[in-house]
Amino acid sequence: MSNMVKEYSSSDLSRKSADVIAEALRHPVTITQHSKPRLVLMNIVDYKRLIAQNDTRSVHTIESMSDELFEEFQKAATEYGKNDA
Incomplete structure (x- = not known):
């Protein structure tokens, strides 16, 4: 996984879901809410690698x-689905 983690707000996730998801497919992105990190979106390969490492x-x-x-x-997921159709 890359050390570079880009941040998006939860409203960015709603408005620009396709961009956020595209970025998350390349490397993990942090989703913030009220300027605080709340979630990390990442591709499934990186996620499985993280789990396999028995990370604490x-x-x-x-x-x-x-x-x-x-x-x-x-x-955001609904909007992404509309863009994918």
């Missing part, structure tokens, strides 16, 4: 997101 950091699921952030994520 916690890996959380979508169920552990706040309701507000989950709603933003759902909106």
